[in-house]
Amino acid sequence: TQLLEQSPQFLSIQEGENLTVYCNSSSVFSSLQWYRQEPGEGPVLLVTVVTGGEVKKLKRLTFQFGDARKDSSLHITAAQTGDTGLYLCAGGSTSGTYKYIFGTGTRLKVLA
Amino acid sequence: DARVTQTPRDKVTEMGQEVTMRCQPILGHNTVFWYRQTMMQGLELLAYFRNRAPLDDSGMPKDRFSAEMPDATLATLKIQPSEPRDSAVYFCASARGSPFTDTQYFGPGTRLTVL
Numbered sequence: 001t002q003l004l005e006q007s008p009q010f011l012s013i014q015e016g017e018n019l020t021v022y023c024n025s026s027s028v029f030s031s032l033q034w035y036r037q038e039p040g041e042g043p044v045l046l047v048t049v050v051t052g053g054e055v056k057k058l059k060r061l062t063f064q065f066g067d068a069r070k071d072s073s074l075h076i077t078a079a080q081t082g083d084t085g086l087y088l089c090a091g092g093s094t095s096g097t098y099k100y101i102f103g104t105g106t107r108l109k110v111l112a
Numbered sequence: 113d114a115r116v117t118q119t120p121r122d123k124v125t126e127m128g129q130e131v132t133m134r135c136q137p138i139l140g141h142n143t144v145f146w147y148r149q150t151m152m153q154g155l156e157l158l159a160y161f162r163n164r165a166p167l168d169d170s171g172m173p174k175d176r177f178s179a180e181m182p183d184a185t186l187a188t189l190k191i192q193p194s195e196p197r198d199s200a201v202y203f204c205a206s207a208r209g210s211p212f213t214d215t216q217y218f219g220p221g222t223r224l225t226v227l
Contacts, residue, residue: 031213042116042203042218043155088155100145102155 003027004091004103012109016078021106023072023089030094032065032072037086046074079110114138116219118204124225130192133222135204136185143207144187145216146172146179150200158202161187194226 007022023032031050035043047056049065049072056063060083062075072089089103117136125131137144145160159169164181172179176195181187191198201221207214 040220042205042221044218045215048213048215090155100157102157104154 004089004101006087006089006103006106008106009104010107010109012111013079014111015081019076019079019108021074021076021087021108023074023103025070025091027091027093028069029091030069031092032069033090033092034063034072034074035088035090037088043086043088079108081110081112084108084110114217116204116206116217118202118219118222120222121220122223122225124227125194126227127195128193129226130190131194131198131224131226133189133202133204133224135187135189135206135219137187137204137206138217139185141206141208141217142184143209143214144181145205145207146187146189147203147205147218148200149203149221155203158189191224194224196226199224199226 004023004025011019013019031048033048034046036046037043047058047063049056049063052065052067052069054065060077064073076083087106087108091101093099116138119134123131143162146158147155148158149155156171158172159179160167161181169179176191178190187204201223203218203221205216205218207216
């Protein structure tokens with residue numbers, strides 16, 4: 001069974017601090033996405049990475065896909081209160097039947 | 113601003129009752145997904161359709177759940193009979209084309225409570 005473990009599970013930091021969220025698996029993924037979900041809403045896609053070692057930046061967010069395409073990280077620089085939410089990684093695998101699984105989630109709270 | 117819509121937003125029902133959740137995908141999107149989110153299990157893919165045809169429903173309990181797309185603008189998820197363990201938020205998402213590469217856009221979800 002494919003699993004995507006995220007760490008930490010919960011994170012509470014002060015505005016202005018930096019943080020990193022990790023997404024790990026023992027399986028290889030064809031692509032990996034990061035989403036942010038706010039209360040009462042569905043997840044919203046932040047980024048897709050498809051190449052091992054790929055790094056993408058979205059303003060203060062930096063996403064990296066592991067060389068072996070089994071893990072990923074999300075780094076936020078100078079966190080803002082608007083970054084508060086549930087961060088989910090999700091991986092797609094095309095080996096055999098297409099499978100798409102979500103990570104366990106990291107709940108981030110940024111305090112003013 | 114095209115969005116996925118879901119109805120109802122909230123549903124409270126009693127065990128044994130039939131529940132139907134509806135989803136209107138974004139116009140022109142050919143792939144539709146159903147997910148379930150709980151605190152314990154997180155977000156799980158239940159089923160997905162491509163051009164209205166079910167491609168994979170292996171994540172769905174077969175005995176009580178059924179998913180259909182009567183037409184390109186409507187996807188339904190039914191639970192009959194419902195059980196308390198079905199309580200969760202059910203999300204629909206749609207994508208323009210391939211589930212492998214195209215962005216999925218999620219609806220706001222239906223919060224189901226089965227008493």
